[in-house]
Amino acid sequence: MKNIPLFTTENGAANLILGSVPGFGTAYVRVLSAQDGKALAAECAQFCRAAGAEGVYATGLPEQESWPLSTEIWRMTAQKARLPQTQATLEPVTAETLEEWVALYNRKFRAVPNAVWLSPSQAVLKAREAFFVRLAGQTVGIAKGAGNQIHAVAALAPGGGRAAVLALAKALEGPEIALEVASVNEKALELYRGLGFRKMETLSKWYKIG
Numbered sequence: 041m042k043n044i045p046l047f048t049t050e051n052g053a054a055n056l057i058l059g060s061v062p063g064f065g066t067a068y069v070r071v072l073s074a075q076d077g078k079a080l081a082a083e084c085a086q087f088c089r090a091a092g093a094e095g096v097y098a099t100g101l102p103e104q105e106s107w108p109l110s111t112e113i114w115r116m117t118a119q120k121a122r123l124p125q126t127q128a129t130l131e132p133v134t135a136e137t138l139e140e141w142v143a144l145y146n147r148k149f150r151a152v153p154n155a156v157w158l159s160p161s162q163a164v165l166k167a168r169e170a171f172f173v174r175l176a177g178q179t180v181g182i183a184k185g186a187g188n189q190i191h192a193v194a195a196l197a198p199g200g201g202r203a204a205v206l207a208l209a210k211a212l213e214g215p216e217i218a219l220e221v222a223s224v225n226e227k228a229l230e231l232y233r234g235l236g237f238r239k240m241e242t243l244s245k246w247y248k249i250g
């Protein structure tokens with residue numbers, strides 16, 4: 041589903057992010073300007089719901105603290121040289137395994153706040169950014185990243201998250217490895233903190249509309 045880069049009404053303007061509506065039922069609203077924040081939020085939510093969204097989340101509303109906080113998005117970093125060693129390896133996704141990888145990703149990220157739903161046609165393969173994580177002959181996780189950024193990791197077996205972070209970080213560019221995480225994702229925070237990642241900044245705050 042296409043995003044609406046500029047949704048304007050007499051109450052303001054917003055960027056409507058609808059890409060995750062088909063798979064996760066969630067839409068995101070980045071408010072660009074608002075004369076009447078409450079009225080604009082209601083209009084954006086109405087549009088997103090008509091497009092099929094069940095949950096609508098917004099950032100940048102002037103009176104945003106009056107809505108229930110859904111999550112903050114934090115940027116965390118770690119020095120690659122200081123991460124623990126791992127025996128885990130990455131196996132790039134191929135044309136044959138792309139569908140399986142995307143299905144696993146969507147299953148693991150359905151309940152993760154602000155996660156992006158991937159359609160099977162998504163160009164993860166072209167960019168060669170998506171991997172299965174293998175350890176001791178088993179697939180223990182999935183990972184996605186590029187440059188010095190971890191985009192996504194998920195566990196398919198106990199300890200799979202740790203294996204995924206470390207194997208991916210080893211393959212990414214250093215010296216600093218960065219990622220974004222929802223402040224309410226306790227399991228992910230525990231994993232990242234345990235490996236030495238530290239919060240650098242709050243990138244955005246998201247509030248549930250309606």
Ligand SMILES: CC(C)(COP(=O)(O)OP(=O)(O)OC[C@H]1O[C@@H](n2cnc3c(N)ncnc32)[C@H](O)[C@@H]1OP(=O)(O)O)[C@@H](O)C(=O)NCCC(=O)NCCS
Nearest residue numbers: 148152193194195196197198199200201202221227228231
């Ligand atoms: C955050 C996360 C990566 C932590 O991984 P971890 O520390 O290795 O996880 P643990 O060792 O405590 O737990 C084992 C995981 O393997 C999963 N697992 C165990 N056996 C499994 C099997 N046979 N098939 C599939 N999954 C299995 C468990 O369900 C658990 O995942 P869950 O936390 O999603 O329920 C993991 O909780 C996860 O994949 N969460 C969903 C995706 C996510 O939030 N990613 C981070 C976004 S920034």
